[in-house]
Amino acid sequence: MYSSPADILAALNEYRSYIAAESRRALDIFVPFITNAQEPEEGDFEDDFDVEKQRMEVLKQLIGYDTVLDNDGITAPAELLERYDDLAPRLGLDGTFIIDADDERSRKQDEYFSAIEEALKLKCIEEVRGMIAIPEEFRSLAEHVDGLHGPGLEYWRSKFQYAAWWGLIEDCEMYSRRVKTPDELTQWLSMTDMGWTIGGGWELGEGPDAILFAVYCRRPEDDGWGWRYVLSREYGEELFETIPEVLVWNAHFREHDLSKIPEFGEDDMWCLMF
Template sequence: MSLPTEPIILTALSSYRTHIGTQNYRASSAIIPDIKAADPEDPELFDSEEEVEELRLEFTLNIVGASHDTRPPITHPSDLLTHWDALAPQLALDGAAVDPDASWRDKMRDVYKQGVLRGLNERCTGTVTTWEFPSDLAVVLQHVDSLEGPGWYKYRDNHKTLIFFEGWVRNRGMGDLTEEIVLEQVRTAGEIIERTVGLEDEYEIAGGWVCSEKGNEATCYVVYSRPQDADREQRWSWRYVASLGQFGTHVFENIVELLEWYQSYEEIPEVDWSVSAEEVFQP
């Protein structure tokens, strides 16, 4: 089975980001006016309108997981919409974070890949003598730092929605990623089988690594495997696995299949496209 070509992969990545970005922009366009119009139930608790406005801003920053150092900065809730094209990639509002510092991104990507390969070569010997990083994922990581799915920071956190690939962007401000951190995510075949339901019934596994543990009962893997009925060595390939506990195990033959499924998985329903004043000013 041949992998998708680079143009097909990039088209799938663009479709994924466009779909999620459009949905998130529509949702943000609904809630930002709510935030701007929100007034505290007891205005006397606040010293000035500036303090009230600051709370509106902090609420906005909190829901999208932003700090005061975005480029451009968010100084008013409406800035999120005004500067959407620049801010969405920084805050994974199109489903994939992209840090604006290209040299830092290059460094972290290399550290990540080397950490994965080091861990695989040290821990997963036997079936594979020399490990190589999955080429289709490598194409995606030239363009993004994570794959976080629909929604935004606060929604993903509150609802424990699935983040398939955490990447390295959330390490900003907490120390850079190191090979040692990454290689700890590598898992042997036995460890993967022990933590997944039904995977060993369908696939023979050589090893892999955890790319995220964010989500309701979720652990996501990149797994080197082949179908149990395979009779040719060529059937070995990298697959993408979302192990969702009681919600089942999903296996994708390549990154394009993953992106097509993931772009609408756990989308924010329109009924939740609103914010109350109580939420904005809650302690």
């Protein structure tokens, strides 16, 4: 079962809105500490220590995307909150990333889909070689974003979160390597133990203890082939029939429970940099 472009856009908007709101809640906790932390005692740092510059360095440690902040003239952490709605999508604070230039996006999308599709036809089983292709709903998703990295600020996300779709940040050789043979997929996925037949597929994204695959497969009781999305984890796997199902799951997968963040003090703020 595939989703319509309208269904995918609606699910993507909900995903982005939820994660952007959670990222804002996190920054509402951390930015005041960064802004109000007192300058270190004399002698604690070098004489030319620039405390205001270091506040921005700490912010960049938290969210990444430092060139966006620099290019937009953000010189103080509080300015990010003032311009949050505008900057959040460009800073990946909505769980996605987008390449700025439209012509660059188009070129990289063509490279990605061409490399993946060519490798799929080479590595799939003979039975599906004439029909396996990039799912249309995935192409619909790529019209709006160039990758999905899930919830959380970059500082924690890079350590604990997985990217559902690495997207358009690699080269053609790496794209081709992400395509797997059915035998390689069965090493990661247990769905064949339940009677599924795998025709081919590719690795969309990964991270600590999690890999998301797009799998061209057939149900035990069904003669028809179709794409599913399977998240492989150390203690099991999740199977999704559609892109919207993936987005609903990913919006909450390993999200940071802000109510459990311990009290964040000035020493913690400076430790992010040193």
